Amino acid sequence: MSAQSTLFSERAEKWRFKSRFSERTRNAVIFSSSLILLVYVLAPVAWLLSSSFQSEAEIVSVPPHWIPHEPTLENFDAIFFQEFEEVTYDTRRKVDPAAGGYIPSTAKDLVPSMWNSFIVSVSVVILNLLVGIPAAYAMAKIRFWGRQASVYTILTTRVIPDIALVVPFFLVIKNLGLLDHVLSLIITYLAVTIPFTVFILVSYFESLPDELDKAARVDGCSRFQTMTQVFLPLALPSIVAVMLFAFLTSWNEFLLALMFTQTIASQTLPIVVASFTSDFTISFSFINAAGVVAIIPPVILALFFERYIVSGLTAGAVKG
C-alpha cells in the first residue's frame, strides 16, 4: 500500500504532490459519494425489511411509516409455523380472502421451495465444478488442436437468450416426463451456468505461470495430477467465485423455473414468491416478508465470500 498511486491519490510522494487543501477535498468527495452510494444500495432493501415487520394495518398508512411503530413477527410466523395453527377468530385472515390482508395457504410452501432451490443450486454447483475445471485447465494449459475454437464455442452458447432455450427444453422435458421435477431445472441450469464457469476458470488458469505446468510435467505428474495437485490449490479463489456465481444464478433463476415447475414438488423459491405478487388479495406485508426470506440466504453467501469475487475475477476475466 505504500506506493499506491491512483487517479486521485499519490501515497508514495505525498509531500511533493499533495497540498493539505486537496487532501481535504478528496476526503470530502469520498465521504459524500460513499454516503450516496450506501443510500442508493441500501434504502430499497431497508424499506422492504421495514415493511416486512409491519402489520397489515400499519403498512397501508399514508404517509408510510419508514420505521415500524409496532413491529410484528406475524408474517414470518405465517411462513415458518403456519401449519401448526388452527383457524380461530384471530387467525381467520389467513383463510378468508374477504377479511383483507389475506395470508395464502401457499405460505407454507415457502420452506419446501427453499429446500428445492437448495437441492437444485448445490447440484448445479457440483456439476459445474466436475465438468468445468478439467475443461478450463485443458483450454488454458494444454496446447491442442481446436483449443481456441472450443473456448469460443463455449462462450457462444451463453449468447443464446434463455427464452430461446425455453421452447425446445419444454418439448424435450415434456417428452422425457420430467416436467415438474427438479431434475429438469438442474439440467437446464447447466446451460446457463457452465459457459460463465469455464470463462472465469480459463482466464484464471491462464494467469498462472506456464512454468508451473512444465515443472510438474517434468517431475512426472500426469495431466490429471498436474491439474489436481498443482493448479487446483492455486485457483482456489476463482473456484470459490465460480461456485458462488453458479449457486446464486441457480438460486435466483426465474424464467426456466416458471416454465418447468407446476407444484411444490419442484417449485423453487422465486416461483413461490412470485405467485404471491400477482395476487391482489394477499397482504402486502406478508409478500414483503416472503421477499426478505428469499433474499437472506443469497445475501449472506455473497457477503461471506465477498473477497473471493474480486480476487477470483482479478487475475482473469478482465486482463488488459
Next chain:
Amino acid sequence: MSANMKNLRYRLARRFNYEARSAGLFILPVMSVLAVVAVFPIVYSLYTSFFSLKLTRPHRVPFVGFDNYTKVLGDELFWESVLRTVSFTLISVSAILILALFIALLLNETFRGRRFISAVILIPWAIPTVANGLLWKWIYDSGYGALNGLLMQLGLIDKYVTWLGDPGKTIPLISNAFVWKEVPLAAILILVTMKSIPADLYRAARVDGANLLQRFVHITLPSLKPGFMLVMIYETMMAIRHFDLFFLLTEGGPADASHVISWQIYVETFRNLSFGTGSAMSYILAIVTFALAYAIIRTLGRKI
C-alpha cells in the same frame, strides 16, 4: 544420430498424443453437456421454427418453411416490441456504465470503510430477481409505495402518482430496477480493470504536470477499455433478453407500454401456444444478440 532423431520424433509424437488425448478427455464432459443443453435446443429451435407447431392443434404440424419468419417480421407489434427493447437496453446499459464507472473510481481509492462499502454494494447483485421485482413493485406502488410517500413528504408532488400505470414512465422505471441490480457486478468488473492500471502511469503523468481531468481522460479511460467492453457486451445481452422484471412488474402493460421482445416471445409461445412463431422470434433474438456482441467486439477492437 539418426537413431536419436527417430527416438526424439517417436517421443514427440507420443507426447503429443498424450497431450491431445488428455485434452480431449478433459474437454469431453463439458462439450457433451453443452451439446445436450445448449447446442441441441438451439438446433431443435431452428427446426421448430420451420413448422407450424401449435399446442392447440398438437397432431397436425405442417412444414411451413420461412412463413413463421415472414409472419413475425411483418407483424407491427413485433417491431414495436423491438423498439421498446432497444430503448430499454440503451437506457439501462448507459446508466450501468456511468454508475459503475463512478463506483469503481470510488472503490479504487483507499479510505476507511472501503471494505464495508465494497461488500455492501454486492447486495443488489445477490438478491433474486423476483425479490428485486417485488421490492420495486412495492416502492412504485401507487397507493402505499415508498416513492410516492417520499416525494410527498419532500413536497415534490402534491398527490400520489400511479407510477407503473403511466405508459410513458414504465420503461424507465423498470430500467431503474434492472440497473440497480446489475450495477454491482459491472462496477466490480470495471474496478478489477482499474486495479490493473500501473501506478507508474499516474506518477509519470503527475510529473509531467497533468491535472486530474487530463489524467482521467488520457490514462484512466483508455486503460478501462477491456473492462468497459466486457460490461457492455454482458449487460447488453442481459438487457436484450430480460424477461423477469417485465413479468413481475407490469406483465407487458399498461396497454403495450412494456411489451418487449422477450415478453412477446413468452406471450406467443405460452399464451397463444404457437411454438413455431415463438421459435422463429427466439431465433431472431438469438441472432441479433450474437451480431451485437460481435459488433461491440469489432468496434471496440479487441478480442476477448
